[in-house]
Amino acid sequence: MNIRRVRAVVVAALVAMALVAMALAPAAASAGTSAGGCRVGAPGVGDPYYPLYGNGGYDVQHYLLKIRYNPATDRLVGVATITARATQSLCRFNLDFQGMTVRSVKVDGRRARWSRSQDHELTVVPQRHLKKGHRFTTVVRYDGVPRTFVDPSAPDVPYGWIHTDDGADVVSEPEGSANWFPLNDHPTDKATFTFVVTVPAGREAIANGRLVARRTHGRWTTWVWNSPELMAPYLATATNGQFNLRRYRTADGLRMYDAVDPDLYNLPIDPQDPASPTYGEIADRSLARQGEIIEFLESQFRVDYPFSTGGGIVDDAENLTFALETQTRPVYPWFFFADPVSGDSVVVHEIAHQWYGNDVALAAWMHMWLNEGFATYAEWLWSGREGLGTPQEIFEFFYNDIPADDPFWDLVIADPGIPNLFHGAVYIRGAMTLQVLRNQVGDRDFFRILRAWAKRRSGGNGTTAQFIALAERISGQQLDALFDAWLFTPGKPTYGAPAATATATATAGQAPPAAASLLRRLAEGASRTRR
Ligand code: TRP
Ligand code: ZN
Numbered sequence: 001m002n003i004r005r006v007r008a009v010v011v012a013a014l015v016a017m018a019l020v021a022m023a024l025a026p027a028a029a030s031a032g033t034s035a036g037g038c039r040v041g042a043p044g045v046g047d048p049y050y051p052l053y054g055n056g057g058y059d060v061q062h063y064l065l066k067i068r069y070n071p072a073t074d075r076l077v078g079v080a081t082i083t084a085r086a087t088q089s090l091c092r093f094n095l096d097f098q099g100m101t102v103r104s105v106k107v108d109g110r111r112a113r114w115s116r117s118q119d120h121e122l123t124v125v126p127q128r129h130l131k132k133g134h135r136f137t138t139v140v141r142y143d144g145v146p147r148t149f150v151d152p153s154a155p156d157v158p159y160g161w162i163h164t165d166d167g168a169d170v171v172s173e174p175e176g177s178a179n180w181f182p183l184n185d186h187p188t189d190k191a192t193f194t195f196v197v198t199v200p201a202g203r204e205a206i207a208n209g210r211l212v213a214r215r216t217h218g219r220w221t222t223w224v225w226n227s228p229e230l231m232a233p234y235l236a237t238a239t240n241g242q243f244n245l246r247r248y249r250t251a252d253g254l255r256m257y258d259a260v261d262p263d264l265y266n267l268p269i270d271p272q273d274p275a276s277p278t279y280g281e282i283a284d285r286s287l288a289r290q291g292e293i294i295e296f297l298e299s300q301f302r303v304d305y306p307f308s309t310g311g312g313i314v315d316d317a318e319n320l321t322f323a324l325e326t327q328t329r330p331v332y333p334w335f336f337f338a339d340p341v342s343g344d345s346v347v348v349h350e351i352a353h354q355w356y357g358n359d360v361a362l363a364a365w366m367h368m369w370l371n372e373g374f375a376t377y378a379e380w381l382w383s384g385r386e387g388l389g390t391p392q393e394i395f396e397f398f399y400n401d402i403p404a405d406d407p408f409w410d411l412v413i414a415d416p417g418i419p420n421l422f423h424g425a426v427y428i429r430g431a432m433t434l435q436v437l438r439n440q441v442g443d444r445d446f447f448r449i450l451r452a453w454a455k456r457r458s459g460g461n462g463t464t465a466q467f468i469a470l471a472e473r474i475s476g477q478q479l480d481a482l483f484d485a486w487l488f489t490p491g492k493p494t495y496g497a498p499a500a501t502a503t504a505t506a507t508a509g510q511a512p513p514a515a516a517s518l519l520r521r522l523a524e525g526a527s528r529t530r531r
Contacts, residue, residue, distance in 0.1 A: 373430020389512020
């Protein structure tokens with residue numbers, strides 16, 4: 001597609017070759033192995049897009065992240081305690097970690113040797129070999145200024161640890177986590193988390209899960225959050241700054257934490273209009289609907305909300321350009337709350353990710369449409385219920401409105417490449433694929449497929465091939481041609497509206513309100529430079 005992508009593919013191929021070479025080499029021959037026959041943990045899990053992310057040889061169970069962050073200096077001091085189980089005998093293993101200064105590493109209480117490479121690999125050599133099946137604890141002490149990730153192909157979409165005027169927005173998808181804590185950075189290694197985050201007194205630190213303690217000592221306040229449900233580590237957040245934190249329960253009893261930057265109540269949407277609502281007010285209106293949105297999505301997916309807490313964080317940062325579905329507590333940029341339709345849609349989108357993306361995570365990054373196509377489809381379901389356009393109307397609008405020669409249709413949705421991971425087509429054509437599937441198999445089987453995907457893979461991961469297999473099993477239909485055309489083949493697929501829906505009221509060129517708002521959001525935010 002472009003030079004960056006070609007380069008990524010070449011690098012991936014070289015690394016894959018290196019991994020194969022390592023796997024083939026006799027254990028004793030590779031550096032760092034001993035006569036004891038223990039093995040070296042692989043430096044990556046072999047994700048085709050990010051071959052060095054994640055690591056082999058162990059499975060993390062829990063991260064305890066103690067972090068002190070001073071926004072005045074941008075410095076972070078951290079102690080990460082990582083509990084893991086060895087899945088093979090290990091003479092040494094890797095963590096993904098980048099940019100910060102490592103002060104010490106201990107494994108099971110003993111000082112370990114360690115080294116770093118210019119990519120994000122931190123190699124740890126414990127004093128004693130770890131036996132297969134052994135549960136071990138690694139403690140890494142570190143400090144420094146956490147780097148913000150800036151992708152050269154999208155320099156105005158920074159991610160990872162985003163420094164703000166009063167703290168930081170921590171939104172690490174896809175590979176920003178290694179900039180602020182050492183980890184096994186791949187969605188296939190989910191773990192539970194405890195966050196102990198210390199920030200200047202008077203500031204708030206919001207992480208995933210439940211707030212279990214807050215104590216102030218002198219000029220610092222420590223916030224302790226516990227996240228007891230398995231989580232892909234890119235979904236961890238420790239967003240901090242000045243926030244109004246509200247704790248409440250939904251009508252269904254779900255524990256909620258909403259955090260809104262108070263500056264947003266002074267920011268009118270239309271500065272010319274003295275009666276204009278503020279971004280803070282619109283954000284509050286959308287957040288107030290979270291309980292209703294969760295109930296609606298539960299009724300559509302017919303699977304309970306997968307986690308024990310919820311809520312949302314809205315910040316006024318200029319450099320936060322996208323929302324992220326950080327588990328149980330999405331982070332939203334202020335500008336999505338310019339109007340209630342856009343605000344509600346983005347909240348529906350990020351909450352839908354709690355099922356599709358978080359509880360069921362990607363098995364590899366190339367399957368991104370399983371996250372973004374599903375969350376976008378959830379917005380279309382919500383739009384239908386709000387009277388802003390049915391999924392079929394929105395589908396027809398995009399299908400009729402985007403001409404066959406538009407580059408929108410060039411992208412292969414099932415393999416978009418790193419630079420196009422969050423391309424608008426992954427969202428829209430991904431959701432269109434689900435609507436085509438729905439028309440093909442009928443409502444009953446379609447919703448059975450959505451339910452089974454969330455239910456059977458809860459806590460785990462999935463691939464596009466597994467989703468297709470599930471859809472074929474449940475519908476009893478051969479769906480290769482449909483998915484080939486919509487996910488695997490560049491170009492605009494042919495589509496004949498089925499008789500039952502041919503009467504849809506969408507008129508060509510006229511966007512249903514929800515479609516217009518989605519386009520605006522994609523244009524403003526994430527895909528701004530990625531189209
Ligand atoms: N997953 C986010 C969403 O729900 C988008 C996103 C995450 C993103 N990380 C990104 C977009 C990095 C651009 C760059 O929409
Ligand atoms: Zn999304």
